[in-house]
Amino acid sequence: MRSPGSWAVAVRTPSGTIAHVTQPIDSAMAHHRLLRLPVIRGVMALGESLAIGFRALAISASYAAQEEGSEDAEVRTELSRGALIFAFLIAIGFAIALFKVTPALLTDLLPIRNGEYFVVVEGLIRVSIFIAYLVLISLLPDLRRVFQYHAAEHKAINAYEAGEELEPEIVQRYSLIHPRCGTAFLLWVMVIAVFVFAFFGRPAWYWLIATRILLLPVIAGLAYELIRFAGKHQSNAWVMALLSPGLWLQRLTTREPSLDQLEVSIRALREVLSREGEGAPAEQRVEVMA
Numbered sequence: 479m480r481s482p483g484s485w486a487v488a489v490r491t492p493s494g495t496i497a498h499v500t501q502p503i504d505s506a507m508a509h510h511r512l513l514r515l516p517v518i519r520g521v522m523a524l525g526e527s528l529a530i531g532f533r534a535l536a537i538s539a540s541y542a543a544q545e546e547g548s549e550d551a552e553v554r555t556e557l558s559r560g561a562l563i564f565a566f567l568i569a570i571g572f573a574i575a576l577f578k579v580t581p582a583l584l585t586d587l588l589p590i591r592n593g594e595y596f597v598v599v600e601g602l603i604r605v606s607i608f609i610a611y612l613v614l615i616s617l618l619p620d621l622r623r624v625f626q627y628h629a630a631e632h633k634a635i636n637a638y639e640a641g642e643e644l645e646p647e648i649v650q651r652y653s654l655i656h657p658r659c660g661t662a663f664l665l666w667v668m669v670i671a672v673f674v675f676a677f678f679g680r681p682a683w684y685w686l687i688a689t690r691i692l693l694l695p696v697i698a699g700l701a702y703e704l705i706r707f708a709g710k711h712q713s714n715a716w717v718m719a720l721l722s723p724g725l726w727l728q729r730l731t732t733r734e735p736s737l738d739q740l741e742v743s744i745r746a747l748r749e750v751l752s753r754e755g756e757g758a759p760a761e762q763r764v765e766v767m768a
Contacts (some may be wrong), residue, residue: 479631479634479635479743479746479747479749479750480503480527480530480750480752481751481753482503482505482754483502483503483753483754484500484501484502484503484749484750484753484754485500485503485530485534485750486498486499486500486501486540486746486747486749486750486753487499487537487746488742488743488745488746488749489537489538489541489742490738491541491616492541492542496741496742496745497541498745498746498749499537499760500749500750500753501533502753503530504527505522505526506522507519507522507523516699516703517696517702517703519701519702520699520700520701520703520706521695521696521698521699521702521703522696522700524698524699524702525574528566528570529566531571531637532562532565532566533566534563534750536562550745556603564587568575574690574691576607576611577604577607577608577668578604578691578694578699579687579690579691579692580607581600581601581603581604581607582600582686582687582690583683583687584600584603585592585599585600585603585684586680586686590680591680592680593676593678593679593680594676594679596679596680597672597675597676597678597680598672600672600675600692601633601668601669601671601672601675603667604666604668604671605669608664608665608668609727609730612661612727612730612731613730616730616731622733623730625732625733626732626733626734626735626736626739627733627735627739627742627743628731628732628733629654629730629732629733629735630735630739630740630742630743631656631743631746632652632653632654632656632659632728632732633649633650633652633653633654633740633743634649634740634743634744635656635658635747636653637649637651638655638751639650640652640655644747644748645744646737646738646740646744647737649740649743649744650735650737650740654728654732654733654734654735655725655728655729655732656728657705657706657708657709657718657721657725658706658709659713659723659724659728660710661704661724661727661728661731662705662721662724662725662728663701663702663724664702664726665723665727666701666704666705666724667697667701670697670700670701670704671690671693671697674693674696674697674700675689675690675693679684680747693702704721708720708721713716717745720743733767
């Protein structure tokens with residue numbers, strides 16, 4: 479879970495207890511007004527979220543390693559920083575290659591001369607690959623538990639924003655869908671890309687690849703603004719109707735969590751709430767990081 483000033487990760491240890499690590503966030507956006515401008519702030523927020531997400535994964539892996547004799551989870555996390563950077567680059571490279579470059583090159587093989595038709599077909603191929611990827615990984619047994627924790631995050635946030643008491647039995651009643659989910663964000667990145675790439679038509683293959691990579695920050699920034707706007711207008715029927723495809727897609731990346739898993743998500747949420755002032759609006763104090 480992440481709030482403006484801190485982030486927390488909670489982990490169910492091999493012994494059955496819940497451990498947590500809470501860290502402050504020293505965002506560059508807090509020091510430079512330029513970085514808080516629309517679209518630019520989306521690129522910055524995405525980069526920060528990815529960095530925090532990879533570190534949270536390292537912390538949870540460190541606790542899992544304790545079962546094999548590790549003595550200090552935090553030390554293992556700091557010592558593996560180089561490996562984290564390497565994994566980060568591999569993951570980003572894989573995502574760009576699969577969801578950006580591959581659809582562009584596949585569409586380039588088709589006999590489509592009209593630039594507008596080209597970007598629409600490319601967008602359809604991109605979304606199809608993305609959905610197929612989610613369907614395939616959802617079949618993996620090990621990822622079912624990941625998707626349950628994903629839903630546990632959403633349920634805890636939904637209960638908190640509704641003003642409910644953060645108890646597993648109460649949180650369980652809430653939806654496993656949330657408009658600020660990363661799955662919805664990724665879908666809108668792909669949709670917005672169609673409109674951005676329409677300005678370039680069908681360029682030569684090398685410019686095709688270059689535009690798909692270089693314009694990714696701009697597209698991500700626009701998608702962030704849309705998701706941010708939706709998070710503040712969840713009561714607006716038109717806004718939620720616009721976001722409904724992204725909400726439906728979350729059915730592929732969430733599974734109903736157990737009460738034990740909800741306890742973990744609630745612990746992480748409580749930790750970041752304890753670091754933030756209770757006077758600010760809920761949507762400004764904590765946000766889903768999934």
